[in-house]
Amino acid sequence: MKRKALIVEDDPAMSLILSEYLSDEGLDIHAVTSGHEAVDSIKGDQPAVILLDLNLPDVDGIEFIQDIHRICKSCEVIVVTGEKAADSATRALQYGARDYLVKPVEKERLTTTVKNALQCFELHQQIAEYQKSLEQENFHGFIGQSTASRALYKTLEAAAGSNKPVFIRGERGAGKSLCAQAIHEISTQNADPFIHFNCSSIQAENIDHNIFGLEGVLSRAEGGTLFLDEVCDIDHEAQKKLLQFIETERFEDTGRSASEVDNVRIICSTAKDPLGEIEVGRFREDLYYHLHVLSVEVPPLRERGGDIILLAQYFLEKYGKEENKDFQGFEESVKKIFEGYHWPGNAKEIQNVVRNITVMEDGGVVRFSMIPNEIQGAELEIEKYSDNGSATTNLFSGQKIIPIGELEKMAIKHALEACNGNVQKAAYHLKISPATLYRKKPSA
Numbered sequence: 001m002k003r004k005a006l007i008v009e010d011d012p013a014m015s016l017i018l019s020e021y022l023s024d025e026g027l028d029i030h031a032v033t034s035g036h037e038a039v040d041s042i043k044g045d046q047p048a049v050i051l052l053d054l055n056l057p058d059v060d061g062i063e064f065i066q067d068i069h070r071i072c073k074s075c076e077v078i079v080v081t082g083e084k085a086a087d088s089a090t091r092a093l094q095y096g097a098r099d100y101l102v103k104p105v106e107k108e109r110l111t112t113t114v115k116n117a118l119q120c121f122e123l124h125q126q127i128a129e130y131q132k133s134l135e136q137e138n139f140h141g142f143i144g145q146s147t148a149s150r151a152l153y154k155t156l157e158a159a160a161g162s163n164k165p166v167f168i169r170g171e172r173g174a175g176k177s178l179c180a181q182a183i184h185e186i187s188t189q190n191a192d193p194f195i196h197f198n199c200s201s202i203q204a205e206n207i208d209h210n211i212f213g214l215e216g217v218l219s220r221a222e223g224g225t226l227f228l229d230e231v232c233d234i235d236h237e238a239q240k241k242l243l244q245f246i247e248t249e250r251f252e253d254t255g256r257s258a259s260e261v262d263n264v265r266i267i268c269s270t271a272k273d274p275l276g277e278i279e280v281g282r283f284r285e286d287l288y289y290h291l292h293v294l295s296v297e298v299p300p301l302r303e304r305g306g307d308i309i310l311l312a313q314y315f316l317e318k319y320g321k322e323e324n325k326d327f328q329g330f331e332e333s334v335k336k337i338f339e340g341y342h343w344p345g346n347a348k349e350i351q352n353v354v355r356n357i358t359v360m361e362d363g364g365v366v367r368f369s370m371i372p373n374e375i376q377g378a379e380l381e382i383e384k385y386s387d388n389g390s391a392t393t394n395l396f397s398g399q400k401i402i403p404i405g406e407l408e409k410m411a412i413k414h415a416l417e418a419c420n421g422n423v424q425k426a427a428y429h430l431k432i433s434p435a436t437l438y439r440k441k442p443s444a
Contacts, residue, residue, distance in 0.1 A: 002028040003118060004047035008038045009080070010057055014103065018051055018080070021107045022114060035059030039071065046072045048121040049114055052097075054081040054088065062088070065095040074124050076117035080105060140182035142175060143314045144307035148299040152179075159294045160186035165246065167291050168269035169433050170298030173348030176269040179296055180227040183267060192224030200230035207238045218245065221264045231268035231291070232277045236284070243287045266291065276428035297435050301346040308338050311347060315354035316366065325363040333368050341375055342404070412441050 005027040009015040015031045022029055030047070032038050035058050038050070050068060054061030065077050079092045082103045089100040098117045101110060139153045159166050160183045168176045177196065184194045197217045202210055211218055211234075217226055228234070234242070244250065246266065268291050277283035301308060312330060320327040330338070343349050353372060361370050368376065415426040423441070427434040 002026060003049070003121070004028045004030065004045055005049045005051065005114070006038065006041055006047040007031040007051045008033075008035070008056065009051070009053045010034065010055075011053070014053075014080075018105070018110070021105070021110050025111060025114065027114075033057075035064050035067075038064075039067070042068065042071050042075070047075055049117045050075050050077045051080050051114075052077055054079055054092070062091050062095050065092065065097055069096050074121060076121050078113055078117055140185050141178045142182070143311050144304055145310065146305040146307045148304050149307055152296070152298065155296055156182045157186055159183050159296060162294060163187075163189075163263075163265050164293040165266045165268070165291045166294045166296060167274075167288075168267065168296045168298065169274075169435075170269070170271065171300050171344075171346055172271045173346035174298040174300050175347055176271075176298055177227070177229060179298055180225070180229075180267045180269065183296075184225040184227075184265075187225070187265075189224050189263075189265060193221050194225045194227065195221040196227045196229060198229040200233040207234050208241070211238060212241055218264065223263050225265045225267060228266065228268040230270055230272075232270045232272045232274055232283050239284045239287050243284065243290060246287075246290045273428050273431065273433065275424050275434065279428065295435075297433060301343045301350065302341075305339075308343070308350065309335055311350050312338055312354055315351050316358065319355050319358035320363070323358045325358060325361075327358065327361075327363050328365050330366045331368065334366050334371060337368070337371065337375065408440065409442055412437065416441065 003026075005022060005025075007015050007018050007029065009018065009031065010033045012033075015033075019029050019031060027049075030041060032041055035056050038052075041047075042050075052061060052065065052068075056064070059067075061079070061081070065079075068075055068077055076098045077096060079089075079097045079100045080103065081088070081101075092100055098120065099113045101113060139149075140156075142149065142153070156179060166180075166183060168179050170176050170179075180196070181194065184190060195217045197211065199207065210216055211228075213219075228242075249264075274283055274288050274292075278285045278288060301311070309330070316327050316329070338350070345352070353375065356372065357366055357370050411430065412426070415430050416423070419425040419429065423434050423437055427437040430437065
């Protein structure tokens, strides 16, 4: 797409010369004769480069540079004028002009200056896009802008572009269901059904009917997405039928003959280690590899850094409004404790903690005394905070405190040694995914 260049010049002959000089530069060139016309043009279609005459009939040219940047912060302004005074050039640059050209303008000088301005404009556009991606706090229900969250968003977008099965792994409460929903919403099937079936919430004897029955979730998901949450919890008979369906798009209805269902995308999740479940005989290995075509690993909340406070603030505002109470954020002491807490229940746990605070407290700033006792007592580092935010030493009766990161390294090293370097087995015994273990294991 052509970048727009706007010439603001009250002399028609000079405007024509500038337009001719730039005619081979691949620009969409527009020309106006006054400041007011320039404002209308900028508001309608913002240009990349503006060639501005300082001596306009209706505005002060130098002060007008500031007006331009209020409307279009990314526009590159090049001043073109007959004035040769050094102070005019200096003032124009101080007010935000990219460069200063004196009439009569040489073609080579003009085109070089415009090319440089366009490069600056493109660079600023790229930076703005990058900052926008960094600041992304809400992605299809996810709240977070940490490096781990942004990497997850990219993985979900990539998975949404395919119709292959997706296997989502992560701890309970980390957001596996949100991942499945996001993949469906981004995909081309977003107008079709999204059926969420929690395999762990149905008794084993009813699983078969609920999935493969006449009104089962498989039939209801036709054309759309079937999300099998906690798929490792289905029994062997259901596993067999699910494998049959993935291979043939046909399955045996409960109490009926074979049926066909077209174009159903399977997304599944588990908080368990599927390789461990295969090892002990609870999950079919062939089914796992049919489902594990595209892999998504949801990072636990403790690995998402600043997302903890973003989530807490989001839930505080949400539930504060529901309770009709005015909460004004978190005291610094509370933020530090939240950031240092392990959050074994992940986003679901922090949601429940903040919901409890909004119900039990009257509003204002969330202080140390307002957070649950189990979180107050879980702080492992050196400081303990009082309600006024002051810190006191907390050495647990003088015993040395080992940071969680060091304990984690020790546990991983021990597990790998005990399993003779077998990452899959070590991950199973540590109750984490092999991918997480690969990422966290100490370098040799």
